[in-house]
Amino acid sequence: MARCNNCNKFVLLEDPYAEDINHCDIAIDDGFVEIAPKVVLYCSECGLEIKELTFEYEESHKCPICGEDHLDQLSLSRASVEGFEDFDFNGKKGNKLKNPIKYWGVDIYYTIACNKCKNSLNYEVSLKELPKNFDDC
Numbered sequence: 187m188a189r190c191n192n193c194n195k196f197v198l199l200e201d202p203y204a205e206d207i208n209h210c211d212i213a214i215d216d217g218f219v220e221i222a223p224k225v226v227l228y229c230s231e232c233g234l235e236i237k238e239l240t241f242e243y244e245e246s247h248k249c250p251i252c253g254e255d256h257l258d259q260l261s262l263s264r265a266s267v268e269g270f271e272d273f274d275f276n277g278k279k280g281n282k283l284k285n286p287i288k289y290w291g292v293d294i295y296y297t298i299a300c301n302k303c304k305n306s307l308n309y310e311v312s313l314k315e316l317p318k319n320f321d322d323c
């Protein structure tokens with residue numbers, strides 16, 4: 187639940203769709219990857235943008251074939267977002283009978299290429315955030 191200034195009441199937030207990752211910064215420098223997909227949540231009644239969060243992912247890679255860390259080609263093949271419910275989110279227990287913990291998760295698929303052996307490396311990562319970590323728009 188969140189307050190919608192347009193509807194003037196507390197409303198449910200609509201689950202985000204893949205296209206709600208409307209902005210995603212990517213960068214790579216000597217094998218150090220930074221990916222920051224932004225997710226927006228909407229009012230389920232009028233569609234107003236209510237909450238937003240930029241997820242953050244950082245990882246350092248070496249080429250597993252030749253050990254080279256001068257990797258500087260990064261491409262994002264797919265990013266998707268979904269709303270989930272779980273009874274145990276990172277050890278924080280929900281009530282098994284009626285109150286699962288709601289969170290939003292982003293799946294990112296990316297490819298980096300090694301400058302030395304030209305090998306392509308594919309990675310998949312899932313990021314999760316609780317609704318309370320989202321900011322008001």
Ligand SMILES: [Zn+2]
Nearest residue numbers: 190193229232
């Ligand atoms: Zn609304």
Ligand SMILES: [Zn+2]
Nearest residue numbers: 249252300303
């Ligand atoms: Zn290599």
